[in-house]
Amino acid sequence: MTTNLQQRLERGLAGRYALERELGEGGMAVVFLAQDLRHDRRVALKVLRPEISAEIGAERFLREIKMAAGLTHPHILPVFDSGEADGLLFYVMPNMEGNSLRQRLERERQLPLEDALRITREVASALDYAHRHHVVHRDIKPENILLHERSAMVADFGIGKALSGDASITQTGMTIGTPAYMSPEQASGEKEIDGRSDLYSLGCVLYEMLSGEPPFTGPTAQ
Template identity: 55%
Template structure:
């Protein structure tokens, strides 16, 4: 690991100085770094080597460049991306705060008011992206940053680049998830190539369910069991786990979780 960081630092030495690792996930490792040109701290995300090899720089940079054009108060912007000595990386602002996953892990179910506020921010961000033809494909608590009372959605472009450039079978074999099972729509779970914005509404529904119930709508002992449940099982009403959820909010969440895209909300309006 130390050797990999040294190689990465040498490759990016003209522009970034790596300070420390902030975390690691299924697709990338994120580092706190200093942008030497603009004298600011940034979050530098580096794709896992096996994923970078499967993906290739052209497709990666193309999708990141499209996502980088998104500007919205609830979208974490992208500053830079590229290839250096076989590393594929992208750069975002470093935000002091915590991920929604961190908050859920510490606190469990969230107050209704906080849930609605977070969901509104996320949906506003997705609406802006959808208006520009960008579908995130991996909405989950880990990709939502909380800064004060605001939520920021990050990692636009990355999951789409991965899913379009490589086969799901290959990535599963390599241990890389395209999307996260707990939040994947039935069409994603079934490896449907025609994914649109309605898959995002399903993910938002799964996210809302967990915020309100303290658990996702489906669980299993393996990722495959969870994916199968998304396709074949109806979610229990969120009010089964929290009776005090307002009826209108519960109805909204459960409609997001309809199996057929045509039965879900068709827009955020």
């Protein structure tokens, strides 16, 4: 599956980006380390899986990415580029040196109080800025919090639904988010989610940083 995805990307992005290797994958997307040929720099290129691309649609995806690209904040990972290549939707971010909060938690399990509070404050600052610009993240979790030079940066605002949207992210009821960190209203499938949902998720992340496990550990949002 990933091999086919990479081949399609390489075909669609020829002359713009050269894919080097896979950095990671999740249920919705795959991330590749790539060389930006126009600007001679290494970047992280995230491509949505074909079924997700088809579900969201290029117009909606690019509209939301455009809003995310307009966010300029020291604790928000910027968006360099986005588009459609061979029917696949992608966006491009800086290739950050360092680890995700998830990787640190896997090593240490529990963080010192000072570190946990600093990370929480920095993420809260990023969320406050985004919410004031009518953008809701919808998937705050340790995997989407990057740690770079003792500073936290929130990634993946591009996939979150903008507040100005008027429908759920998909027509088939697919929910954006991770069960262990979802707010009750998001878990129940409510369409109108606001910034308070992100703050609930951040509270779950803080709980995990201090206790060593998320507050809820069931396999589903219910």
